[in-house]
Every structure is written in C-alpha cells, then in structure tokens.
Amino acid sequence: MIFRTRFAPSPTGPLHIGHAYSAILAHDMARAADGAFLLRMEDTDLERSKPEWDTLIQEDLAWLGLSWDGPIHRQSEHVDSYNARLDTLAARGLLYPCSCTRSDIRAALAAPQEGVTHQVYPGTCRGRPMSERTPGDAIRLDLSRALDGLEPASLVFEETGPSSPGTHMLHPEIVLRTIGDVVLGRKGDGIVAYFLASAFDDADQKINHVIRGEDLFDFTPVQVILQHLFGLPTPIYHHHRLIRDEAGTRLAKRDDARAIRTYRDDGATPADIRRMVGL
Numbered sequence: 001m002i003f004r005t006r007f008a009p010s011p012t013g014p015l016h017i018g019h020a021y022s023a024i025l026a027h028d029m030a031r032a033a034d035g036a037f038l039l040r041m042e043d044t045d046l047e048r049s050k051p052e053w054d055t056l057i058q059e060d061l062a063w064l065g066l067s068w069d070g071p072i073h074r075q076s077e078h079v080d081s082y083n084a085r086l087d088t089l090a091a092r093g094l095l096y097p098c099s100c101t102r103s104d105i106r107a108a109l110a111a112p113q114e115g116v117t118h119q120v121y122p123g124t125c126r127g128r129p130m131s132e133r134t135p136g137d138a139i140r141l142d143l144s145r146a147l148d149g150l151e152p153a154s155l156v157f158e159e160t161g162p163s164s165p166g167t168h169m170l171h172p173e174i175v176l177r178t179i180g181d182v183v184l185g186r187k188g189d190g191i192v193a194y195f196l197a198s199a200f201d202d203a204d205q206k207i208n209h210v211i212r213g214e215d216l217f218d219f220t221p222v223q224v225i226l227q228h229l230f231g232l233p234t235p236i237y238h239h240h241r242l243i244r245d246e247a248g249t250r251l252a253k254r255d256d257a258r259a260i261r262t263y264r265d266d267g268a269t270p271a272d273i274r275r276m277v278g279l
C-alpha cells in the first residue's frame, strides 16, 4: 500500500517554525517512501481562519521546497458532510445535547479526578433526547453506550514516534475515566469538533500515516474510538517532538518572531530552517 500522509495546518496565523518542522518531516517521510504528501486546511474555525493565512502558508511551504499531491482539501467545504455523518450517531442513540457551561462542569466535579489532567464531563445532561437540542447546546457522545458494542481488542493503534512507540491498547474503563463524553458538535455554530472532522478527512483522503506534533497525542484515543464507531480505518501514528525555544518553552502559534515569513524577510534560506529544526 502506498504511504500517504498529510500536513493539516489551521489557517489562523502564519506558519511558524514548529509547523514547518511538522510539514518538512511528513513531506520527507512521504517522498522517501515514494508515497503521497497531501495538504489539508483545517479551517472550521470560521472566525479565526483567514484566506490570507491560507495563501501565506502555501507560499511558505513552497518556499521551503515542499510540494503536495492533488488539490488542497479545505474542511470548510465539507461541513455539511461532517454534520450529516454525525447525525448517524444520533440515530444510533449515541449523542445527547448538553447545555452545561464550564463553571457548571467545574461545580459538578466535587474533587479533582485522579490521573486525569483535563476535566472529564460528569454526565449532567446524559440521557437528554436530541429532540430537545437548542442552538446553544453542544452535542456530546455518550461514551459508555458507544463503547458497549465495541470489541475491546479493536481499540488499538500503532505509534512510531519517538516518545511512546509501540502498540497502544485502549481499555474501555480507562477511556471512560480519562476521556468521558466528549463534545462532537460545537455549541453555537454546530460544526463538528476538530478531532472528528480530522478523523473523517484522514479516512476520506486515504491517509495511512498521520505525522503530527506530540501535543496532539492525547486526541489519538478519541479518534481511534470515532474511527471504530464510523467504520473508518485507523492510520499508523507518528507524533514528533515539539520545537522549543532556547528556554525550552513550546513555540506558540502567535509568536510572530518565529514565523517562517519573518525568517524569509531576514534572509534565511530553507536550508537554514532545516538546520534550525534539527533536520
């Protein structure tokens, strides 16, 4: 099977050096394997995504010497299809509308949960019928019901990145405790959550190798569960190290000083960028 990977930036700011590393790595791995390297714009944040950033990202990638195969896939053009697919889970009774605010959730969680670094939804709205949904509601997955029909041994993924390589088995009871009823449909615009759109796209674009930053590792179990619920294949994952500054701080997206455009303006060459990220 031909190696197919992608670079999936959100066009909400300039391409910075951390993204450049991700793009170069995925591109080089695809080319070394005689495979395909695709470009996807994750632009479902309709307020923050801008065509100017989309154009600049393309220019920066081309300047870095990276070429992508086929047309650019823009998520904003596929929103209806994502939402239609999410509706099939509603028909299976796996979704419910949720009107809780962040402070409602904090108040319902009496004590911090052990081994969990983010807030796991306490299930306040679980069981509410979808017919009660109002535009202000988010849509959550009833994870316990969703896991009910799943073969536990099927919840598995392969990781080839440096931090936690190997086979990762997802145990339903741990997943329930650490992930919980995730939001799949955002409140307000009703657009599906980023990690669901991304899972649909990886399948639609026939991606069999996902190469991305370590900061996204924690989304992988959720995506694997969603792939099983929707009958999609699970790609092989490679989460790479993050590019940090001299003080060891992760480079923020808004750090314009690290934008590729700034380096270009300052006279850097693509080879300089590769050297800076350790390639």
Ligand code: GLU
Pocket: 007, 008, 009, 010, 042, 198, 211, 212, 213, 216
């Ligand atoms: N759009 C995400 C980002 O810019 C990447 C998602 C992914 O690679 O799966 O961080």
